[in-house]
Amino acid sequence: xxxxxxxxxGSVRALADDLDRWGNPQQARGGYRTGTIGGGRxxxxxxxxxxxxxxxxxxxxxxxxxxxxxxxxxxxxxxxV
Numbered sequence: 001x002x003x004x005x006x007x008x009x010g011s012v013r014a015l016a017d018d019l020d021r022w023g024n025p026q027q028a029r030g031g032y033r034t035g036t037i038g039g040g041r042x043x044x045x046x047x048x049x050x051x052x053x054x055x056x057x058x059x060x061x062x063x064x065x066x067x068x069x070x071x072x073x074x075x076x077x078x079x080x081v
Contacts, residue, residue, distance in 0.1 A: 002050065003076060012048050016041075 006015045019042050042050075054060075056076045 002047070003056075006047075006051055012044050012051065016044050016047055019047075 002015070002019070005018055006012070009015050009018060058073060058075075
């Protein structure tokens with residue numbers, strides 16, 4: 001849903017505002033010392049990082065080296081060039 005809305009809205013800021021209106025927070029998870037981590041709103045930086053993550057199109061990487069053949073099927077289809 002986040003990727004589709006980004007394509008519709010055309011900007012990360014508009015997407016962050018849209019997710020705020022829908023009340024769509026990040027998923028909360030258990031933390032060792034604090035009890036929970038996450039569960040708040042998506043910031044622009046977090047959304048930009050998520051949208052640029054090439055893992056979703058089936059690529060992997062480690063410390064700046066990209067592997068075009070990851071060990072999983074793509075979750076999203078890459079955009080045509």
